[in-house]
Amino acid sequence: MRLLAAVAVVAALLPLVPLAIWSVSDAWPYPSLLPPSTTTRGLSLLVAPRTGAVHALALSLGIGAAVSVLAVLIGLPAGRAVGLYRFRGRRLVQLALLAPVIVPGLAVVLGLQVFFVRYGLSGTVPGVVLVQLVPTVPYAATVLGAGFANLDVDHERVARTLGAGPVRTTWSVTLPLLRPTIVAAALFCFLISWSEYVLTLLVGAGRVQTLPLQLFAAIGATDTTLAAALALLVVVPPLLAVLACSRVLSGRSAAGIGLGRL
Amino acid sequence: MKRHLLGALSLAVLLAASACGAGGSEPSAARGVSVDAGDWASVLAQAKGQTVSWHMYGGDDALNTFVNGYVADRLKTYGVRLNQVKITDTADAINAVLGEQQAGRTTGGSVDAIWVNGENFGTGVQAGLWSCGWPSKLPNAKYVDLSAPAVANDFGVPVNDCESVWQQAGSALVYDSAKLQDADVASVSSLLAWAARNPGRFTYPAPPDFTGSMAVRTILYDTIGGARSLAGAFDAKAYAPAARRLWTRLNGAEKTLWRRGSTYPQSQGQVEKLYASGEISAYFTYGPGAVGDQVAKKVFPATTREAVLAGGNIANSSFIGVPANAAHRAAALVLANVLLEPATQLELYRAEGTYPGIDLTRVPPDVRARFAAVPVSPSVLPLERLRVDAQPELASGYVTRLEKDWTANVLQR
Amino acid sequence: MSLPRRLRILLLLAPALTVVAVFFGAGVVQAVAQSLGYQPYLEGWRWSTDGYVALWDDPAVRASFALTARVSLLSTVLAAVLGVALALLLRRLGRGRRWAAGLLQADLAVPHLVGALCMLLLLGQSGLLSRIAHGVGLTATPADFPGLTADGFGVAVVAEYVWKETPFIAVVALGALGRATAELEGAAAVLGARPWQRMRHVTLPLLVPAVSAGSVLVLAFTAGSYEVPLLLGRPFPATLPVVAYQLYRDTDLTARPEAMAVAVVISALSLAVVAAYVALVARLARRAV
Numbered sequence: 001m002r003l004l005a006a007v008a009v010v011a012a013l014l015p016l017v018p019l020a021i022w023s024v025s026d027a028w029p030y031p032s033l034l035p036p037s038t039t040t041r042g043l044s045l046l047v048a049p050r051t052g053a054v055h056a057l058a059l060s061l062g063i064g065a066a067v068s069v070l071a072v073l074i075g076l077p078a079g080r081a082v083g084l085y086r087f088r089g090r091r092l093v094q095l096a097l098l099a100p101v102i103v104p105g106l107a108v109v110l111g112l113q114v115f116f117v118r119y120g121l122s123g124t125v126p127g128v129v130l131v132q133l134v135p136t137v138p139y140a141a142t143v144l145g146a147g148f149a150n151l152d153v154d155h156e157r158v159a160r161t162l163g164a165g166p167v168r169t170t171w172s173v174t175l176p177l178l179r180p181t182i183v184a185a186a187l188f189c190f191l192i193s194w195s196e197y198v199l200t201l202l203v204g205a206g207r208v209q210t211l212p213l214q215l216f217a218a219i220g221a222t223d224t225t226l227a228a229a230l231a232l233l234v235v236v237p238p239l240l241a242v243l244a245c246s247r248v249l250s251g252r253s254a255a256g257i258g259l260g261r262l
Numbered sequence: 263m264k265r266h267l268l269g270a271l272s273l274a275v276l277l278a279a280s281a282c283g284a285g286g287s288e289p290s291a292a293r294g295v296s297v298d299a300g301d302w303a304s305v306l307a308q309a310k311g312q313t314v315s316w317h318m319y320g321g322d323d324a325l326n327t328f329v330n331g332y333v334a335d336r337l338k339t340y341g342v343r344l345n346q347v348k349i350t351d352t353a354d355a356i357n358a359v360l361g362e363q364q365a366g367r368t369t370g371g372s373v374d375a376i377w378v379n380g381e382n383f384g385t386g387v388q389a390g391l392w393s394c395g396w397p398s399k400l401p402n403a404k405y406v407d408l409s410a411p412a413v414a415n416d417f418g419v420p421v422n423d424c425e426s427v428w429q430q431a432g433s434a435l436v437y438d439s440a441k442l443q444d445a446d447v448a449s450v451s452s453l454l455a456w457a458a459r460n461p462g463r464f465t466y467p468a469p470p471d472f473t474g475s476m477a478v479r480t481i482l483y484d485t486i487g488g489a490r491s492l493a494g495a496f497d498a499k500a501y502a503p504a505a506r507r508l509w510t511r512l513n514g515a516e517k518t519l520w521r522r523g524s525t526y527p528q529s530q531g532q533v534e535k536l537y538a539s540g541e542i543s544a545y546f547t548y549g550p551g552a553v554g555d556q557v558a559k560k561v562f563p564a565t566t567r568e569a570v571l572a573g574g575n576i577a578n579s580s581f582i583g584v585p586a587n588a589a590h591r592a593a594a595l596v597l598a599n600v601l602l603e604p605a606t607q608l609e610l611y612r613a614e615g616t617y618p619g620i621d622l623t624r625v626p627p628d629v630r631a632r633f634a635a636v637p638v639s640p641s642v643l644p645l646e647r648l649r650v651d652a653q654p655e656l657a658s659g660y661v662t663r664l665e666k667d668w669t670a671n672v673l674q675r
Numbered sequence: 676m677s678l679p680r681r682l683r684i685l686l687l688l689a690p691a692l693t694v695v696a697v698f699f700g701a702g703v704v705q706a707v708a709q710s711l712g713y714q715p716y717l718e719g720w721r722w723s724t725d726g727y728v729a730l731w732d733d734p735a736v737r738a739s740f741a742l743t744a745r746v747s748l749l750s751t752v753l754a755a756v757l758g759v760a761l762a763l764l765l766r767r768l769g770r771g772r773r774w775a776a777g778l779l780q781a782d783l784a785v786p787h788l789v790g791a792l793c794m795l796l797l798l799g800q801s802g803l804l805s806r807i808a809h810g811v812g813l814t815a816t817p818a819d820f821p822g823l824t825a826d827g828f829g830v831a832v833v834a835e836y837v838w839k840e841t842p843f844i845a846v847v848a849l850g851a852l853g854r855a856t857a858e859l860e861g862a863a864a865v866l867g868a869r870p871w872q873r874m875r876h877v878t879l880p881l882l883v884p885a886v887s888a889g890s891v892l893v894l895a896f897t898a899g900s901y902e903v904p905l906l907l908g909r910p911f912p913a914t915l916p917v918v919a920y921q922l923y924r925d926t927d928l929t930a931r932p933e934a935m936a937v938a939v940v941i942s943a944l945s946l947a948v949v950a951a952y953v954a955l956v957a958r959l960a961r962r963a964v
Contacts, residue, residue, distance in 0.1 A: 004764055005775065012782055015793035015838060018803040022796060027560040030540050030801040030817055031809040050330040078691030081684045093688060095953070100699040101892070103945045104899025106916050107938040110923055111705030112698065114715050118365035123358070123372040130698070137694045195786035198901040198920065205358045206349050207315065207372060212788050212902075217348055219792050219906060220531040221321050222538055222561060228796070231789045238784035246780055353926050360926070364714075385926045462818045468910045525825050525909040539801035541817045662927075673911045674734050 022228035042229030052209060053230060060194060060211040061237065063125065067132045068189035072182060074133070075140030082141065083148025094145070100138040105199050108134060116203050123207040131203040132196055136189040143188070147181030187245050191238050297591045299396035308592035310341035315590070316597060317355035318377035320348020321531050324555045328613040336600045342593045347373075350529070352382045353470075359391050359585045371587035375594040378425065379580040380417040380472075384658040386583060387419055393586045396595055397426035402602035405620040411654070412579045413619075418495060418657025425581035426598040427619040429610065432570075432577045432648045433476055436537070436553055437544035440565040447569035450484035453544065457518040463543045465520035465527060465536070468673060469665040473530040477546045478668055479656060480574045482508045488573060489653050496659030505664070509671040516672070526673065538562055550648060551615015554639030566641045570650050577652035579619060604629045612636050617645060703942055710935035714928075726932025736937060738912035746829040746914065747898040750836035755890045757837065758844025759882060765845065766852060776849075779842040787839060791906040794835045798823040824907050831907040832914075836900075840893045844886060851885035852878070884956070891952045895945050915941050 022028060023042050025035030046053045081087075082094060100108070109131055113122070121127030155177060159169045175182065197212040204213070211234050218227040297305055314337070320326060326346070334344040349355055355376045362371050378386070386392050398408060406427055407413060413427050414420065435447055441463070446456040457464045466477035483489055486504045516523030520542055527533045536542045538561050547553070556562040582601060584594045600606055604625045607618040611633060622630055638644055655661070678686070705713075710727065714720040730736050765775055797803050805820035814820050824831040856878060863873045904914040913921070915937060922934035 001764070001767055005768060005771070008761060008764065009775070009778065011838075012778055012842070015790065015797050016785075018796035019789070019793050021803075031806045033806050033810055050327060074690040074694060077687035077689075081687035085680075085684055087681070087684055093692070095949070096695055097691065099946065099949065100695060102895040102949045103699070103703075103942045104895070104901075104916055106899065106901055106920060107706065107941040107945075108699055108702035110702075110919065110938045111707075111709055111935060112702045113923075114361060114365055115705075117358075117361045117367065118715075120367070120370075122361065133694055134698045134702075137691055138699075141691045191784065195788065197788055198916075202920075205372065206317070206354055207347055209348075212786065215788055215792070216902060216906075217320060217350065219788075219795070220350065220529055221323065222531060222534045222556065223323060224535070224796070227792060231792050235785055235789055238786065239781055242780050242784040243777070246777060351924075353924060356926060357924060382926075521822055521825070524827065525911075527825075528905070528910050539817065541801055669911070670734075674738075 019228050019231055022224050023232050025225060028224075039225070042225040045226050046229050046233055051214075051226070053211070053214060053233060056209050056211045056214045057233065057237075059125070059209065063129055063132065063208075063210065064190045064193040066129050067136055067193040068186045070129070071133060071136035071140040071189040072144070072186050074137050075144045075185060076182075078141040079144025079146075079148050082145035083151070084153065094142070097138045097141045097145075100134055101142070105131075105135050106202070109199055109202055113202055122203060123205040125208055128200050128204045128208045128210075131199050132193045134199070135196075136192050139192065140185045140189055143185040144178070144181055147178050147185075151177060183245055187241055190241060194234075194238055297396075297595065299399035299595055302399075302401055305592045305595050306340060309590075309596045312341075312590040312593035313343040313345050314374045314593035314597050315345045315347055315372065316375045316377070316594075317347045317349050317352075317358075317373050319350070319352065320346070321350065321529075322549065322552060322614075324552050324613055328610060332609045332613075333597075333600060333606065336603070336606060337593075337597060340596050340600075342596050344597070352376065352378055352472075353385075356382045356385055356391070359386070359587065360389055362587060363389065363391060368587050370589045371585055372589070373585050374588045374590045375597055376583045376585070377428065377580060378583040379578060380655065381658040381661050383416045383425060383581065383583060384419045386585075387422075387424065391585050392424040393584045393588065393591060394422060394424040396423070396584070397421075397598065398423050400426060400595065400599045400602060402599050402620075405602055405604060405624045407621040407624070410621070412577065416579065416581065417655045417661060418659070421581070425583040426602065427579050427581050428598075428601050429607075429619045430577060430579045430617040431548045432550070432617060432652055433480060433546060433548055433575055434550035434568045434570055434643060434648060435544055436547050436550070436566060436568055438537075438563055438565050439567040440563070441543040444569075447544070447571065449572040450481055450574050453571065454515050454518070457515065460543070461518045462520050462522065463541075464518070464545070465533065465542055466546055467530050467533050468526040468528060469668045471529050473533070473546060473548055474526070475661060475665055476548060476576055478508070478512070478664055479661070480546060480571065480576060481512065482664070483576070483653055484571070484574055485511050489656060492656055492660055495657050496663065501660065501663065505667055505671075509667070512668075512672050513675060549614065549616070551611070551617075551642055554615060554642045557639060557641045562641070564641075568641065568643045568648075570643065570648060573651065573653070575648070575650065575652050576655060577649070578655045581619075608632055608636075615642050617648070703939075706935045706938045706942065710932050710939050712932055714931070723932075725929075726936035729930075729933040730936045730940070733933065735911060735913070735918055736915075736933075739915050739918045742829060742908075742912045743898055743914045746832050746836070746904070747894055749829075750833050750840065750897045751890050751894040753833070753837045754840035754844050754893055755886055757841045758889075759848050759879075759886060761841060761845040762848035762852060762882075763878070765849065779845055782839070782842045783846070785839065787835070787900065787903050788906075790835045790839050791903045794831045794838075794907055795824055798831045798834060800824075825909050827909060827912070829904070829908060832904050835903055835907060836893075836897045840897070843893065844889050847885050847889040848882050851882050856881050883959075887952070887956075891948065894948060899941065899945065 021035060024038045024040070026037050026039040026041060028035040045051050078097065082090060082097070116122045116127055116131070121130065151174070155173050156169055159173045164172070195212060197216060200208060200210050201213060204210070206213070211230070215227065215230045215234050218230050221227070297308060299305060318329070326348070329346050330344070337344050355373055359371060359373050397403060412430065416425065435453070437447055441460070442456060446452050453464070467474035469475040469478055482504065485507050492500055492504060520536065527536065533542070533545045537545050538556070550568050553562065553566060553568060557564060557566050582598045584591060584598070588594055602620060604620065607620050608629060610616050611618060615638065622633065712721055712723040712725065765772060768775060795802065799805065800817040800820045800822060805814065805817060808814045808820055859877050860873050863877050868876070899916055901916045901920060905917050908914065919934050919937040919941065922930045922937060
């Protein structure tokens, strides 16, 4: 049992080992098992203005924040409708909300690209934010729907009986009760947006340089040190975000679905 | 009932989104210059405060340093900010402008300048994408020999004053002299013979990668004895027998290539990575000057050398093109002018070893002397050796056809 | 003022459904239309099935079907099996369990693009495993090490998907294995069931709904991923999304309908998977009752 657990841990960490080593090695010729010398060249290139990594980091953070806030705001009312009410067509709506999570975004956005160009959204940050709503809004709505389904409506009823208006009730009763689900939904929408490559490439037309685009270009170039350093930079914010919300992810909540998108 | 209402709502939104603004497109003619390059003072005044979005291949670190350093600083003195947009394939930038044109955006385009040549320039000409009439009016155009064939023709397409020359490239073979002797790199035949004796140590990227396409053309030139029989516009009758011989030769040599020819690297970057890790010992390049930098960084082995294969040196020029719908045309013109300055061309040569696009006989003698004085890494061939027996490029019609047929006849075989 | 119930539901759903209709619904409709020849803002287009004819004739697309199916199905099955095994293993751990769970969650945060780079550096012919093989004397040159990246089967692609999706399935399975499961298993043990019988009749059936939901998501993702097969695979054969994007970027506009046709096929196949899954779940639910 211990042995199996150890094997699992090694398998989980092994792919990250050469990445970490490359990020601090100057030249690491085959067949050396360890690089002959270490360097901070990769890490210092990260902060160099001409690499554009800092700008890309800010852009990715900004877009991720905007997308997760928007997706949760749009998904909350939809989640309430699907989670709390039984109505004709509910299954259809659930399916409509699930379909964009299943159908690859590329297949959907290829047809829309010409309209993004027409309305001046191509190559702009708002355009990228809009297109990233495609995988995130349905996801947020489904997760929040599950959260609402688990909600005990009596709390709201009591608050209303005590004289609180609908806004006050939502703010002071419903949202705090839903906090774990909202946090989980926002977290996953942020992670989806953070890792998004091909949709940003398509709509951003190469002008919106988020971190994944920079990383992809670096992977194709000859400087493996820079690519590895950039990859480490790409990993850190999501790691921090996940660790900060780790209690939410402990498996009990309905938020466990859909992480495969990441 | 409400379900039907929902359905109707969705349908209405769908139809609206699909049909909105479907007016006829604008006639796709080449547009004249609303910014008159002849009045340079007004161009400079308009350019002040603008940002020029220059879409260019971004996989060359040394070139990026030069562009974001020296060129950006020069532009700053004119009040122009440089936004280098790194792309992996120039076709992406052409597609972006094409898409904008098709969507009816005739002004305020997102692409101000493109580093372009060849098929991509030709595609733009066909679609009427380029702003024309300005390159000859640039102040620094006096350093350019506009009538030279390498400048007046771009892969067989007449330039017609629609793009301004920047640099010239010549192909070369980069190899590890510890693994290949001088005799092995004398010609394509000797190279392929060496590959037969040392299988798996040579490859080229899959066309339509720009360098992969050049590798195929180099082998084609060697197979049919030069570019003369395929000069001029695309001729199917001349093409067919030449192509047949080429595929036979390439397929025959396949087993001696990397991974036994079962696959090819997707890009030139991947090929250079294979060379850096020692998995291959030779590769073709359009940028022989940049190799010195890699050797200095110890990414490439110190025994790296370059050779020009007999009858297999292809030279071309690359240019700056400005789309007709560019939002910051004045700034783009200033950029093209800055790139033609002898000092800029010297700096580019110093950084990249790139052959200047300007005519060195037209620059002052002291600048010419500074060109000659630039130290060259032992891994890089000096300029005169690189220009030996330079062949012209084929017309872009041949290039496109070769790329398509390579995929069908070699890759998918 | 209380709105009528139906209207309230409609208003609540409106923002999300608008996003879905405008970006997803219209996108699919546009892909279908453009695959049949519709070219918005371009004069002189006409309806035709040329896109689908070209798709059928294109060897790149035909080879792509087999590769995409193989890679996505294999990755999903492996991730499901290993994920369930991992979840059961974690349940058995006493100390170190929170530590292991944290490791799982950390792996979930790694973007697939980074995973692809990791696999390149680990499984490449000059990667870490190859160097270890050289160190112990198994290989002499990079070429002696098997070609796991840029290979025809998709080994590195499957490896990356399995590495990233196994923890995901494990998290989903752990979520389904709550306290109730332990009680049921305890009851079964008291009644004399052996460990294997407990597993087969109590644990696994409780896992099936959640794990199959997660597997559908994994299947859909692996079939629709673009950057991982592009970095770790071959130019030919390539997976369907890669082929679609390459056709889309072709400056020859006659390739556009074919690109849209591939997009339509991708959408249709994924929707078919969802429909099949929903039907299966409905049937299992009816049987369980």
